[in-house]
Each structure stands twice: as structure tokens, then as C-alpha cells.
Amino acid sequence: AETRMPEKKLLLRHYPPGIIVEYEQQGSAAAISKTIDLLDLGPATDVTTLVAALKRKEPVLQQASDDQLHDLLQRLAAKVVCDT
16 A cells, blocks of 8 residues: 655745655644754755755655745755855
């Protein structure tokens, strides 16, 4: 049986850089949060490669839209540049 964990929300954390995924686990109504640190995120980061790597590594992101993840990470990378 396939365990699906559809994400409900993708949230940005500016410092330290990262994303927080809120999702529901099958059979439970309670929302669960998973924090994914992106400590190396910066202006030189290839966001497209990062999206592909995160989707391979993090099961909770498998159903997330590539475009949505790309936009969020690009905004976060730009914010990291402004804050340094």
C-alpha cells in the first residue's frame, strides 16, 4: 500500500533558510510539520537542480508542484541575498 502524504502548505523560513511543509498523514486529521533546512541556499544556487534533489530526497514534497517549489525557493534565495 502506498503511503501518501499530500502537503497542505509550503512555508518559507528566512533565517536560517529553509522550508516548512505542513501535511496530513493518512488516517490522521492532525497536521504534521516537517522542516527542511537549506543552509547552503544563496545567489549561486541552481534552484532547478535543488527542486529536483529535494523531490528525490523528501517524500513529503513528491506531490508538490515543481513550479511552486521553484518560485518559493527563488524568492527565498533572493531574500537571503538581501539579508547578507
